[in-house]
Amino acid sequence: MTIATPTRTFDEIAVVLKALADPNRLRILDTLMQGVSCNGELNEWLGLPPNLLSHHLRVLKKAGLITSRRDSVDGRWIYYAVDLDAIALWRTWFGDFFDPDRLQPRCLCGPEGENQTPITNLNLRVSHVTTN
Amino acid sequence: MTIATPTRTFDEIAVVLKALADPNRLRILDTLMQGVSCNGELNEWLGLPPNLLSHHLRVLKKAGLITSRRDSVDGRWIYYAVDLDAIALWRTWFGDFFDPDRLQPRCLCGPEGENQTPITNLNLRVSHVTTN
DNA sequence: AAATTATTTCAACATCCATTGAATTAGTTT
DNA sequence: AAACTAATTCAATGGATGTTGAAATAATTT
Numbered sequence: 001m002t003i004a005t006p007t008r009t010f011d012e013i014a015v016v017l018k019a020l021a022d023p024n025r026l027r028i029l030d031t032l033m034q035g036v037s038c039n040g041e042l043n044e045w046l047g048l049p050p051n052l053l054s055h056h057l058r059v060l061k062k063a064g065l066i067t068s069r070r071d072s073v074d075g076r077w078i079y080y081a082v083d084l085d086a087i088a089l090w091r092t093w094f095g096d097f098f099d100p101d102r103l104q105p106r107c108l109c110g111p112e113g114e115n116q117t118p119i120t121n122l123n124l125r126v127s128h129v130t131t132n
Numbered sequence: 133m134t135i136a137t138p139t140r141t142f143d144e145i146a147v148v149l150k151a152l153a154d155p156n157r158l159r160i161l162d163t164l165m166q167g168v169s170c171n172g173e174l175n176e177w178l179g180l181p182p183n184l185l186s187h188h189l190r191v192l193k194k195a196g197l198i199t200s201r202r203d204s205v206d207g208r209w210i211y212y213a214v215d216l217d218a219i220a221l222w223r224t225w226f227g228d229f230f231d232p233d234r235l236q237p238r239c240l241c242g243p244e245g246e247n248q249t250p251i252t253n254l255n256l257r258v259s260h261v262t263t264n
Numbered sequence: 265a266a267a268t269t270a271t272t273t274c275a276a277c278a279t280c281c282a283t284t285g286a287a288t289t290a291g292t293t294t
Numbered sequence: 295a296a297a298c299t300a301a302t303t304c305a306a307t308g309g310a311t312g313t314t315g316a317a318a319t320a321a322t323t324t
Contacts, residue, residue: 010158017158021149022312026142033234039271041241052313054272059311076270076321077242084232091230098223100216102165109173110209110300154282171301184283186302191281208291208300242270 008093016090019063024048025056029082032066036081065090140225148222151195156180157188161214164198168213197222 019025027046031037037045042053057080060066064086071077151157159178163169169177174185189212192198196218203209 010155010162013158014153014155017149017153018311021146021153023142023146024312026145026149030142030229033229033236035236035238035240038241040269049314050271051273051315055312058272070321071242071244073243074270074322077244078271079239079242079244082235084235087230088232091227091232094226094230095223097162097165098219098226100220100223103214103216104165104167106167107211108167109170110203110211111205112203112209112211150281156282172299181284182301183285183303187282190302202291206292206300210301 013093016063016065019059019065022056022059024052025060028053028056029060029065032080032082036079038077038079040077042080145225148195148197151191151197154188154191156184157192160185160188161192161197164212164214168211170209170211172209174212 020029024046028042028048031042031045039050039053039057042048043050046053048056057066057068061068061080065083066080067083068078068080071079152161156178160174160180163174163177171182171185171189174180175182178185180188189198189200193200193212197215198212199215200210200212203211
């Protein structure tokens with residue numbers, strides 16, 4: 001009964017999803033997926049002002065979705081890149097959580113669900129649910 | 133050059149991700165994944181007040197993630213269920229968007245990226261990017 | 265040292281959003 | 295019709311959030 005993916009609370013998951021749930025951040029992430037980039041280039045590419053980009057990049061970084069490093073020659077440039085491990089992890093999580101095989105279309109309440117076997121804690125996927 | 137998944141703007145995607153980016157809604161969705169359920173049972177199961185549940189269920193429904201129907205015998209009961217097609221669609225989208233194979237770790241700006249081939253519009257995944 | 269470049273930080277604003285308690289609707293039972 | 299039940303709607307509040315313009319850092323170049 002070992003769990004492959006690390007257990008995370010829904011609060012933690014919501015933090016990452018919140019970071020993703022913005023059109024501009026999705027655009028930024030999509031651009032970053034195509035190559036390491038920096039503020040100025042994202043500006044040219046997406047048309048967003050530098051300070052706004054800086055803000056969104058910080059949100060993405062705080063959520064652990066991207067990393068940053070300074071140029072070794074000219075330290076004025078900061079390169080942002082997608083965190084490969086992170087996106088692989090969340091890709092898996094999302095795939096598991098939304099796995100159609102999990103779906104149990106039984107009725108548990110009301111007149112229609114009166115003679116159904118109730119859900120027990122054992123039915124819950126441990127990798128997704130945590131007791132607060 | 134046909135596209136399997138329908139094209140969606142990042143604005144549309146952000147709407148769905150916003151609906152997901154809440155701890156309580158994730159809990160609700162996770163419970164719904166295990167069987168059709170209604171407000172009162174979600175209340176017992178999650179400990180959230182009925183009116184708050186009603187609010188979150190509406191958000192999820194507006195995002196197209198769940199469906200609802202009244203009991204055929206006792207119309208006071210409303211059953212909520214995960215929309216199978218919707219979660220299959222978003223599962224695929226998420227898997228495609230976060231596909232590690234998309235990652236092109238090249239440097240496009242600054243001194244380090246001076247002699248790299250720039251990104252062209254053709255490199256963009258059409259199913260993910262939209263103009264405006 | 266002064267000017268320039270890349271990026272971030274700050275302050276302010278407007279808007280959205282989760283939560284709460286009370287009132288209301290829809291439907292059934294007595 | 296009155297009482298009861300399941301669920302929703304309403305109004306209010308407090309906090310988080312995206313955006314903007316200006317100022318400030320950090321690092322390099324002249």
